[in-house]
Amino acid sequence: SRSISLAHPRDPLQPERRQLQQDTQPPSATVEPPPSTSTEATSSSTSSVPSTHLDSSNVSSYANPPFHTHAFFIALEKTFPTPTARSLMRATRALLVDRVGRVRREGLAVKDLDNQAYLFRAALAELRAEITMSTNNDSAAMRTATSALRREVDRLDIKMKEDIATLKHEIQMELDSRKNEAKSEFKQQDISIEELLNKAIVNISDLRTDVEEIKWDNMRRAVVTLSAFLVVIVMSMELRPKPRP
Numbered sequence: 001s002r003s004i005s006l007a008h009p010r011d012p013l014q015p016e017r018r019q020l021q022q023d024t025q026p027p028s029a030t031v032e033p034p035p036s037t038s039t040e041a042t043s044s045s046t047s048s049v050p051s052t053h054l055d056s057s058n059v060s061s062y063a064n065p066p067f068h069t070h071a072f073f074i075a076l077e078k079t080f081p082t083p084t085a086r087s088l089m090r091a092t093r094a095l096l097v098d099r100v101g102r103v104r105r106e107g108l109a110v111k112d113l114d115n116q117a118y119l120f121r122a123a124l125a126e127l128r129a130e131i132t133m134s135t136n137n138d139s140a141a142m143r144t145a146t147s148a149l150r151r152e153v154d155r156l157d158i159k160m161k162e163d164i165a166t167l168k169h170e171i172q173m174e175l176d177s178r179k180n181e182a183k184s185e186f187k188q189q190d191i192s193i194e195e196l197l198n199k200a201i202v203n204i205s206d207l208r209t210d211v212e213e214i215k216w217d218n219m220r221r222a223v224v225t226l227s228a229f230l231v232v233i234v235m236s237m238e239l240r241p242k243p244r245p
Contacts, residue, residue: 067096 069089076085 067093069093 073085073089076088080088
């Protein structure tokens with residue numbers, strides 16, 4: 001009897017994997033009943049799918065994933081003719097083997113996944129170390145800059161306080177000098193006002209004296225004039241001839 005193998009003819013298997021497949025193959029291996037010579041010839045002439053029957057002594061059966069070719073053939077034979085069912089079974093097996101081989105060639109094995117995970121963890125650890133170092137460097141630089149800024153602020157604060165104290169002292173001295181100057185000016189103005197007042201009083205006294213003198217002069221002139229007028233009147237009355245009786 002010949003066993004039906006799911007291994008693709010172009011799918012190379014390593015000896016260890018073949019031995020593992022042989023060891024893990026279940027005892028109920030799928031075996032297709034040997035077709036008759038006439039049926040094989042008819043199938044070869046009517047089907048375009050190449051035959052994949054291989055001797056079990058040359059290629060071991062592929063047990064993972066299991067594919068029960070005989071049960072699949074029996075299920076297809078209920079609907080399709082025997083050559084068509086056999087061709088569909090062989091095409092399905094070839095397609096499955098091709099897809100499994102492609103997955104095995106292009107997919108990632110557990111070892112590859114472990115390697116990728118290890119590389120990812122290594123890159124992640126390196127990135128974490130770089131980020132930690134960069135963060136520490138940035139923190140140290142920020143602390144240094146903060147300390148420098150704090151010292152600069154303290155120095156500016158001390159200088160500003162000194163400048164403010166000096167400015168206050170200068171302003172106070174300026175205010176005191178200005179007050180003294182204002183007091184001196186007020187005193188000078190008071191002295192000037194008093195001098196002007198004294199001069200005005202003296203001038204008023206002089207004017208009053210002059211007015212009194214003028215008044216007395218006018219009075220004397222008036223008295224003299226009146227006296228002279230009276231004398232003239234008296235003399236004119238005396239010198240006037242008396243009328244005859």
